[in-house]
Amino acid sequence: MNQSIQNMVLRKIVVLVMCLAAIANAQTVLTLDQALEFAMEKSPEIRQAKLSLEHSKQNLNAENARLKSHFGLNLTPFSFSRERTFDQRYSDWYDTQMKLLSARFYITQPIVLTDGTLELTNRFSWQDHSYEQGPISGGSTTFNNNLYLSFKQPIFTYNRTKLALKSLKLDLENSALFYAIKNLNLEKSVNQQFYDVYYRKMSLNITEEEFKNNQESYQIIKNKVEAGISAKEELYQAELNLANSRTNVQNVRVGLENAMDDFKILLGLPIDHEITVVADVSFQQIAVDESKATENALKFRMELRQRDINIQNAMANLIETSALNEFKGNLSVTYGLVGTNEDFPQMYDDPDQSQEFSVSFEVPLWDWGEKKARIRAAKATIDQRHLDKESEESNLRVALRKAYRSLKNQLSQIDIARQNVKNAELTYEINLERYKNGDLTSKDLGYYQNQLSREKLGYIEALINYKLALLDIKIQSLWNFEKNASVVPEITF
Secondary structure, three states, X not given: OOHHHHHHHHHHHHHHHHHHHHHHOOOXXXXXXHHHHHHHHHOHHHHHHHHHHHHHHHHHHHHHHHOOOEEEEEEEEEEEEEEEEEEOOOOEEEEEEEEEEEEEEEEEEEEOXXXXXXXXXXXXXXXXXXXXXXXEEEEEEEEEEEXXXXXXXXXXXXXXXXXXXXXXXXXXXXXHHHHHHHHXXXXXXXXXXXXXXXXXXXXXXXXXXXXXXXXXXXXXXXXXXXXXXXXXXXXXXXXXXXXXXXXXXHHHHHHHHHHHHHHHHHHXXXXXXXXXXXXXXXXXXXXXXXXXXHHHHHHHOHHHHHHHHHHHHHHHHHHHHHOOOOOEEEEEEEEEEEEEEOOHHHOOOOOEEEEEEEEEXXXXXOOOOHHHHHHHHHHHHHHHHHHHHHHHHHHHHHHHHHHXXXXXXXXXXXXXXXXXXXXXXXHHHHHHHHHXXXXXXXXXXXXXXXXXXXXXHHHHHHHHHHHHHXXXXXXXXXXXXXXXXXXXXXXXX
């Protein structure tokens, strides 16, 4: 069995033992992946971003539904009116009475390509009209049906339907990007707090080990003093070291509990819920290509796409602003058949044509420079959005360079920390023998014990920092160098 396989087996055994110990204490054991699942499900920020995404998605669905064929029916089951009217021609009053029922069925189809509207309409009515003017009276009962097709088209202006649809699509994409960015930011926060809790947990283990060593040292010097081999002041120093070690254990434990509470809040867990974390921080060097990271980031970073969306929205605003006080027109065409008869089956025995064609224009004369000023403001906004994108690209490049340097530095720190632990262990073992032989004071031994504890914590911290540096590279570049795969979120519409 080679060394790598042995290390892997050992790590699994350690994690299993820690899990069993936690279960015995009725705690929820959390790995990093489980913590991320909890956070993604419970995080208020993620839930808000998801609701914003749903809002944008439903707005686009509503607009797509509006652009389909619409069917409508207007009914007037019965209408009655009676009026007394003066006839100026004969200088006489006459009474009219009208009974009416009508229905209007229509199919409306918006045309996205031209921003026009096509409508097929059928109007049906029955009316019973009567009048009385002195001794003269009369009336009629007729059926009427008007079937016609109409087309209305704005001219000399921009396509408002297309622009609105594009705006909603961009809004949905922006919401999806915002949601994906929140997920990545939450992943970073969970990793940082998870490893902070793990570091404090390991720190507590090391300080407890240090306290145990101080207890052994105290017992050794106590036996020597009682045997008259060592001076009494050595016992006082050993008591002081033991008391300081006990205080350090308590301080570290309080820090761990506070960090655990903060971590529960991030995960959305109840504060009184007992948890513990298990992690694999064993070192495995990952090859990272800086040029690959930069290239992938410039291609897929969501913040850059958001800047593109801001530019497109600003250009859409320029189009709308340019239409302020504009010269524009409307074209309307209608053609249909009208049938009227006293008998329903014979309405279309002798139909009439209904035709209408009109062109109208709206001509602005003077706006005191309002349009020009607003267009200049809109163009300034577009220039500002381009500068925002350029600035975002520069910041992205700088952030990646810093992340890459930090990763390289952490590799060096791990090597240094590993060697420091070995040296500190050897130094402590040598001086512990000197202490047992009476060649070293309790104060000096305490210094070497503290040094060993510091170096162990420094090594754990270096391993954690390396993992966080790898995560930073992954988030900055959207490329997972551990799996050699893209981590671009899938955005569906």
